Amino acid sequence: MTGGLWAAAVEPAHGPRADMPHGSDCLNCGAALTGSYCANCGQPAHVHRTLGAIWHDLLHSVLHFDGKLWRTLPELALRPGQLTRRYIHGERAKFVSPFALFLFSALLMYAVYSIFGHHGGSSQAKAQESAQSLQKQVAKLDDRIASTEADLQQPDLSASRRVTLQQRLTEARDNRQELAAASAIAADVGKSSANADPGGRSMLEQIETNKEFVAYRLKANAYKFSWALILISTPMLWLLFAWRRDYGLYDHATFVTYSISFMSLLFSLWMIASWIGLATGVITLALMLYALWHMYVDMRGAYQLSRTGALLRLPLLYGIAAVSAGMFYALVTAMS
Numbered sequence: 180m181t182g183g184l185w186a187a188a189v190e191p192a193h194g195p196r197a198d199m200p201h202g203s204d205c206l207n208c209g210a211a212l213t214g215s216y217c218a219n220c221g222q223p224a225h226v227h228r229t230l231g232a233i234w235h236d237l238l239h240s241v242l243h244f245d246g247k248l249w250r251t252l253p254e255l256a257l258r259p260g261q262l263t264r265r266y267i268h269g270e271r272a273k274f275v276s277p278f279a280l281f282l283f284s285a286l287l288m289y290a291v292y293s294i295f296g297h298h299g300g301s302s303q304a305k306a307q308e309s310a311q312s313l314q315k316q317v318a319k320l321d322d323r324i325a326s327t328e329a330d331l332q333q334p335d336l337s338a339s340r341r342v343t344l345q346q347r348l349t350e351a352r353d354n355r356q357e358l359a360a361a362s363a364i365a366a367d368v369g370k371s372s373a374n375a376d377p378g379g380r381s382m383l384e385q386i387e388t389n390k391e392f393v394a395y396r397l398k399a400n401a402y403k404f405s406w407a408l409i410l411i412s413t414p415m416l417w418l419l420f421a422w423r424r425d426y427g428l429y430d431h432a433t434f435v436t437y438s439i440s441f442m443s444l445l446f447s448l449w450m451i452a453s454w455i456g457l458a459t460g461v462i463t464l465a466l467m468l469y470a471l472w473h474m475y476v477d478m479r480g481a482y483q484l485s486r487t488g489a490l491l492r493l494p495l496l497y498g499i500a501a502v503s504a505g506m507f508y509a510l511v512t513a514m515s
Contacts, residue, residue, distance in 0.1 A: 251275040255441050259473060260480015263434050277436035284443035285405045291447040295454035313358055320355040327351060401511045409435055412503040419492055419499070420482060434481045438474070445470060471497070 203212050206226060210219035217224070251274045254262035266274055275283075327348045331341065412435045413428060420426050449466055452458040474496055479489035 247273065247275045251280065255280075255437060258480065259437060259441060259477035263437055263477065263481040264483070267430055267433055277433050277440065280440045281405075281409070281436045284440040284447070288443045288447045289401075291450050295450045317355060317358045320351055320358065324348060324351045324355065404507075404511060404514065407510060408439060408503060408507045411506050412439070412499065415499045415503060416496075419495060423482075426482065430481070434477070438477055441473060442470065474500075
């Protein structure tokens with residue numbers, strides 16, 4: 180510290196720059212400075228030249244740690260329709276823009292799915308587990324066949340009852356034969372994982388490798404072409420409000436982008452909860468109902484609809500989302 184003070188006193192021009200005094204020029208555009216920020220381009224008068232400033236700029240650019248993200252997420256989760264209207268009407272410096280939030284949520288979902296989207300053990304373990312499950316079903320069918328045969332031995336059976344039992348016995352035997360064959364195949368496949376082919380990979384490993392490759396291509400293309408989901412959904416949403424002159428394509432695109440961003444963040448949350456074992460059936464159902472409620476509140480607030488108008492349009496909005504997702508999946512599959 181003493182050396183730094185001596186150096187600053189001896190050669191002040193070579194040290195870190197202090198705040199630019201009033202009356203000096205902006206280092207970016209050359210305009211005269213009259214305060215802490217340039218009135219022409221908005222650049223701060225004080226220019227940081229430290230290592231910590233690099234991390235600050237990174238976090239600020241990606242996550243908007245200056246407060247935009249933390250003001251946007253609560254509104255997006257609880258009052259999405261108001262967020263859309265406020266942004267469209269001009270309150271834009273407070274919130275993350277729809278497309279910036281969309282890019283962030285798409286990148287986060289891609290990363291979360293890549294990390295937490297795979298469950299289960301090795302291919303051999305999966306095959307053995309499948310064979311054991313099939314064997315249990317075969318055992319249940321054996322019990323049913325034995326019970327049906329015992330019923331057929333009763334002397335006081337009516338003709339219709341005997342026909343019914345014979346049909347049930349025939350179906351049970353057919354099902355038992357099919358399940359036994361499937362169980363044997365699964366067991367053989369599980370054993371074949373220990374026997375590598377000439378290339379050094381077992382049959383199961385080759386199948387799993389191809390599946391992983393296809394899944395990787397689908398994920399990569401889904402991330403690359405995620406913007407196409409906005410282009411697909413916006414014209415379809417316009418059909419719901421085609422007669423409303425006070426809403427244009429910009430309004431629809433803002434609504435769609437914010438809505439897709441929220442669903443991407445919700446899916447990422449569900450994936451993480453599923454990986455740590457918290458995504459039970461009740462929690463998954465609650466998240467699905469919450470997503471449906473979010474669509475209702477978002478549409479009602481964004482387009483200033485009544486409760487009845489929003490409820491009547493909700494099935495159509497859900498259908499638009501399903502059709503858009505199907506078209507997007509077809510596009511991604513075709514590009515893979």
